[in-house]
Amino acid sequence: xxxxxxxxxxxxxxxxxWKGLERLGDLTVYDRLEKEPGIIIEAxxxxxxxxxNKTPLTKDILKKVSHVKYIGVLATGYNVVDIVVANELGxxxxxxxxxxxxxxxxxxxxxLLELCNHVGIxxxxxxxxxxxxxxxxxxxxxxLTELKGKTIGIIGVIxxxxxxxx
Numbered sequence: 356x357x358x359x360x361x362x363x364x365x366x367x368x369x370x371x372x373w374k375g376l377e378r379l380g381d382l383t384v385y386d387r388l389e390k391e392p393g394i395i396i397e398a399x400x401x402x403x404x405x406x407x408n409k410t411p412l413t414k415d416i417l418k419k420v421s422h423v424k425y426i427g428v429l430a431t432g433y434n435v436v437d438i439v440v441a442n443e444l445g446x447x448x449x450x451x452x453x454x455x456x457x458x459x460x461x462x463x464x465x466x467l468l469e470l471c472n473h474v475g476i477x478x479x480x481x482x483x484x485x486x487x488x489x490x491x492x493x494x495x496x497x498x499l500t501e502l503k504g505k506t507i508g509i510i511g512v513i514x515x516x517x518x519x520x521x
Contacts, residue, residue, distance in 0.1 A: 356380030359402040361388050361395070361410035366429050380404070392416050399423065407435055414440045421446075430454055467507070471500040 357495070358376055360366070364386035367373065376382050380403075387411050388398055394421050395412070398406050405412070406427045414437045421444050426436055428450040441448045471474060476496050480486060486494040 356404065357402045358362065358382045358404040359399050359406070360384045361398065361407040362386070365408045366406075396420060409435060412441075414434045417441055418444070425449075444521060463509075471502060473497045473499065 356379065360373070360376075360379045360383070363373075363384040373382060373384060383402075385398060388394060390411060392413065392415055395410060395416055396505060399416075399420050402420070404425045404427070405423055408429045412426060412435060412452050413425050417440045419439055423444075426441060426448045428436055428448065431450060431452055431454050433448060434505075435448055438448050452500055461477055473496065477486075477494075480494075480496050485496075
């Protein structure tokens with residue numbers, strides 16, 4: 356079985372192993388693939404399993420590689436795959452709905468702390484010698500917000516995408 360990963364570097368910049376997939380079949384990993392349809396078709400010409408993150412698998416591409424049995428979108432959505440055509444061709448398409456959930460939560464708190472402490476502008480000011488040259492012992496370029504005793508409300512929306520199954 357031929358397995359192709361279309362944009363492997365985004366998924367694995369070198370800190371993970373592809374050995375699990377190698378045990379399942381003949382694996383080809385493209386770190387970055389040109390987004391030209393001809394190049395994509397050539398890369399997946401004999402593949403039965405495809406993994407993609409940002410490389411688009413459009414109607415025109417899918418119609419030329421109808422031997423594909425499975426497409427794994429290694430992200431939260433399906434927007435890079437024409438799932439209507441994939442469904443017509445009997446190609447199973449999945450995604451990773453919880454991909455990045457913890458990282459997004461972590462980034463939310465990092466940005467909250469940046470809003471309160473302005474770490475970025477203070478770091479730059481320190482590098483430029485402003486703190487060293489300050490006449491005051493306390494140094495800040497903008498007011499700092501202390502979180503103790505504050506209440507935060509987080510409002511969000513989850514948009515679910517669904518696949519039509521016959």
